[in-house]
Amino acid sequence: MSQIVPILKYEEGYRDEPFIDSLGYPTVGCGIKIGPKGASLTSYIFKVPRQVGELWMQTLVEGKIFAMQQRPLLISALNQCNDARSDILYSMAYQMGVEGLSGFSNTLAAIARGDFTSAADGMLNSLWARQTPARAKRHADVMRSGSYESYRGLI
Template identity: 65%
Template sequence: MTDSKIIPILNVEEGYKEAPYLDTQGYPTVAGGIRIGPKGASLSNYTFRVPRTVGDVWKQTIVDQKVNEMNQRPAIAAALAACNPPRRDILISMAYQMGTDGLAGFKNTLKLIADGNFSAAADGMLNSLWAKQTPNRAKRHADVMRTGSYDIYRGLI
């Protein structure tokens, strides 16, 4: 995945904070979406910082694990196979955010991607609970799925 821009995309979408913080669901988190403790745990338990270079390596390790999980699911693997690097990064970002099981729930969208119908797949992405919960991220991701380019991220990554 030498053409991948997944880590910069995740840093845009997740934000990057060196110090631990509580995510929107109340989980202690660090370095842009990396959960480090149980829901409701006090941040006083986490007295460290994660420099950006370390966080990026940590995220890449998580991404590699996610891609392995994704390739074990036939519907996701078929969609990945139909994608160019920008579209592939979007599927990885979705799996990073909601887990491989969450991504697998997009059955119709994954089938549309595997069939090369990226415009309808983008519409499917926008017509989801995920899009209602994270509308800006969903709109950017749908744009990349529709166009096959990183243009929407120009100036951000």
């Protein structure tokens, strides 16, 4: 059974007031970008209750999954994944967009071959892993093992 919502809630955290994320984007809720990079927070004078933010996040996840299912390499990778590994790809798409995830062509090809060790190594050998090392390590561990063990006690 998918654990994507608890994973994203853990990885993204929750803030009901807009803030500037680590890349300079106005963001709210569970890591939801709400404006262009460099935009001032003075334009965002609202709060998003947790229940609304989590529903918004779930809707965004569903959109990412749909977009992923339109790309042959992502389809091939997802076809080799159990729920845990699929959730990792969904989390990566949520964090960096489907286009960003698609840039992991060697990693996705390894997943499509069922070579999860090479896929995990590829994930860790990336700019993404250098930018979010703890998240990348947890994700790579799940990709390697096919289990949620890395998240035990966290979600």
